[in-house]
Amino acid sequence: MIDHTHDAAASSWVEGADDHADFPVQNLPLGVFSLASGTRHIGSAIGNYTVDLAGLADAGLLPDALRPALCAQTLNALFRLDGATRRTLRHALFALLTDPAQRAAVSPWLHPMDQVDLHLPFAIGDYSDFYVGIHHATNIGKLFRPDSPLLPNYKHVPIGYHGRASSVRVSGTPVIRPKGQIKAPDADQPTYAPCRRLDYELELGIWIAGDHALGETIPITDAWDRIAGFSLLNDWSARDIQAWEYQPLGPFLSKSFHSTISPWVITAEALAPFRVAQPARAQGDPSPLPYLWDQADQARGALSITLSATLASAAMRESGMTALELSRGTARAAMYWTPAQIVTHQAANGCDLHSGDLLGTGTLSGPTRGSEGSLMEMSQGGKHPIRLPTGQERCFLEDGDELILYARAERDGYRSIGFGPCSGIVTPSRS
Structure with missing residues (x-):
């Protein structure tokens, strides 16, 4: 409204x-x-x-x-x-x-x-992370399956997994480098060691409003009524730990060590002017099942939000250098599924959602170079380092690096509004 x-x-x-x-x-x-x-x-x-x-x-x-x-x-x-x-x-x-x-x-x-x-704005009862950024899914998929980057279910169902609410922290909280099992491609056995391929993930967090009982669902026509608002979300990722553990059940210790949320909830009411049409699906893409489809949501269910990420190493900050912008893109171009489709699918099996539950969109990467939402994509799996103004190079995050996410809702005729920063500095693993 x-x-x-x-x-x-x-x-x-x-x-x-x-x-x-x-x-x-x-x-x-x-x-x-x-x-x-x-x-x-x-x-x-x-x-x-x-x-x-x-x-x-x-x-x-x-x-x-x-x-x-x-x-x-x-x-x-x-x-x-x-x-x-x-x-x-x-x-x-x-x-x-x-x-x-x-x-x-x-x-x-x-x-x-x-x-x-x-x-933290809410006492978070539950946290799920989705995978609705189609360009991110494609970029990551190409690293492992060049001929078939997207799995067959991707365009039929909003893919997600249940995260760990206990390790969600507010912006500014230091990020302790995680430990876990890592197996090098040429090694016979895994080792337990600090993560070497620490990455960030540029996401939006969707906060849930209201409660409903176990066994009830949320019709897609009602889904926006259950969206309290949005924050920025950095779902830090230990890529080397994830590579070893994720089959067959998906991420576990590689994702549960820390997720950073920006402190201000940009309410659904504030974002009303920035709701725009969802991009049309590519020719040949399957139509969503009826429970995931609403014409009004397609007409006004996407968000006109610009997203960006910056990195400043410890040496850069000590020298007073401006943080390097790593990427810039838009939520509308990144999201294959709308927020309403995410909420509806989360409850489609009768899962009860409650005020303060958190749903992550998954990494929001754009379709072009310079709009990627993670270092894994930018460096193409560590093959192409990013050069910092100090001459340092990064394929993944080092101790002392500060990663900051930004977002701004923009549309002609309306005053643009921002989300405030979502930041974290990487600190060494603890013994």
């Missing part, structure tokens, strides 16, 4: 918000923060500030019906509320931040962003 909160001309009295790259008043993402006291509060980002929504609710500046959910320490309760109720929060907050007459009342609840700590 596009409404007055998406007006590109809307202006906030908060200093710097109108020109902020990520968080103008048209965005109003939701997250969890704390001050020096350590108590966690639900907040929203506006420019370079975090606004304390629990404080606004206690002060009577937000609807009373929202107060119990806003005074919790995670977003789970808020996103158990229906969509219409959540929209009242967006409208009320938008009114407070665009009306100069509210400045005196709201200002005590504004905190500079550099003075707050950001946390």
